[in-house]
Amino acid sequence: MMKTKILVIEDNEDNRRIVRDLLTNAGYEVIEAVTGQEGVTAAETQGPELILMDIQLPDFDGYEATRRIKANPTLSAIPIIAVTSYALSGDDVKAFEAGCNAYVTKPFSPRELLAKIREYLQ
């Protein structure tokens, strides 16, 4: 049986590893991307079933990456969960406007994140 692929776009190594350890343990296949451009490319080439999108990325931000992915008709159905920063007010609104399906605020609890992911993969 094929494992469900989840694309994690995140520039912070520790955050990436926590998500990887969490999701791998939960039985998912994790694809990792560090920059916005890498993320968009991975979404196009790897065909993930869900994307975790960090907002602060080194090249262009998560909103832009989300817009590019959602603009592609073959990818637009993939649910995207934004990981927004608690520090910046109005991020939630911006995330929805960019096309994200849900958001979790950073710092997140792995348990809560896993619950959210499961909700969107049903």
Added chain:
Amino acid sequence: MTNAHSPTPARKTRSVSRRFSYAFIGIGTLILIAFAAVGIVFNIILIEGELETRLDKVMQLARTNLPTPLKNLDKDILNGFVEAIFIDASIVYAKISRQDQVITEKKRPGFELHELETSMQPSLFLGAKFIVKSADIQFAEGGVGKIRIVVSGESAKKQVLLQIYGIVALIVLIIAAIWLFEARTGQLGQSVEEQKALVEISRVVSSNLNVEAVLSGIVRHAVQLSKTDAGTIYEFDEAEQVFVPLTNFGVDAAFIQALRESAHGVGDDTVIGRAVIKGAPEQIPDLENVPDYPLPFVKEAGFRAMLAVPLLREDRLFGGLVVRRREAGWFSKPVEKLLQTFATQSVVALHNAQLFREIEEKGRELEIANKHKSQFLANMSHELRTPLNAILGYTELIIDNIYGDVPEKIREVLERLEKNGRHLLGLINDVLDLSKIEAGQLVLSLNEYSMGEVVQTAITAVEALAVEKKLELKTRVPQDLSIARGDEQRIAQVLLNLLGNAIKFTDEGEVRVEVTDSDETFSVSVTDTGPGISETDQKKIFDEFQQADGSSTREKGGSGLGLSIVKKIVEMHGGRIWVESDVGKGSTFRFTLPVRVDRQRDE
């Protein structure tokens, strides 16, 4: 000094009253002189009349006493009579004759006989030097003798002159007294006006930081009280080393422009330049005598005399005060003194204004520094959260056995680690929130929300805590609350904070949330059965870093920032928050919130 052109009504009034007093003195003097003249004439008549009476008496005496000696030609008696009347010093000549034959004759030495004989004028004061009196003396049937006496007018005249001198002296004295009195009153009036002006100015100087208004008042009073025609207060521009005309009186815009463009400084040979070097008042009594005055337009504008006073304080040059007059002449010492007083006031005004500018500048700098501080705190707390995020994430993964089974002992420690990590995260979030509010970066995200749901979310979040402390958690929220508008997350944060505090500080009893809705306003209260808050503490718990009791900070934890953040969030929504509490009976935190918030309030 003329009143030909009077710039203000005040000055006009004064010159009118002055003119009136001149007229008054003039008329008074005339009346006095008239009285004196009448008095003198009256005295002359009196003196002449007295002389006449005296001579008549002598004649009368002669007529009654001389007939017998004349008849008997008793020379001794006749001589004796003449000697007797000569006691009167004014009688200078006497002659007794019988049938044209001179029997006795006496002349006071020093008088010429022909002079005595020819002076026939009737009155001493119509030019006569002497009065001649003669009388016939009948001594027998047909026997006629004659007595003739001449009286010198000198002593009478002297007497009259003395009286005239006396009267004139008296009049002069009276007039002088009136003039002196008037001058003194005028001076008093002047100094009263000066006092009034000074009081007004010092009041304005100390109460008004609008330096322009203060200085224009000073220059106006200076010109009016020194009875000059124009004036200027200069501020010394230290950077450019020139005098900048700050306020002017009695000159037109072109003149001010010319002053500004001339850009004269301390070294220049202007009246103010000289005054500053001298460190004392300086005058130019007549510009006509200063052919190469550096500011030719001053003379062209019709000014002749100038007086300048430097504005100095503790050896620091603030500027100068200059008055100009169209009439040439020196300025008196009192005027110099007056202007020096005005100069002192001007310095105070300029100094105040400079201090005020500095304070304002400092205030702005402080504000900027404060913003920087808040920005720094916002950045720093954001940066602190990233590693903390990793610590909390790994801890949770280990506890959840992601990295293999964890022995119970280690799990227990990890749970403590997680709890402390979450506490630390809460503190960092509080600092972040507050610094963002202070830096003006907290922007409400205004959307529609349901107050019922917000309360439910908050209750769900704290339920576990309440259960753990065996506290009852009650809510009373009407079902039909209107759809509200505001920042749902922030309102939830407020409620969570109040509920968290209530549970934290209450050891038994209950915590109750109530919502009412009236007049487009929600009223939300969180009531506990905790220890209560004293009245003094009620006032400060909404301040930053304050908790009701210092000891509870150590016992119960918390940054002391929560309530100040809560207060700011409520206020940004246009609401209000306060606490009602009795020590020992518990507390109620209550806040109001407009149901529809359309804009954020930033104080």
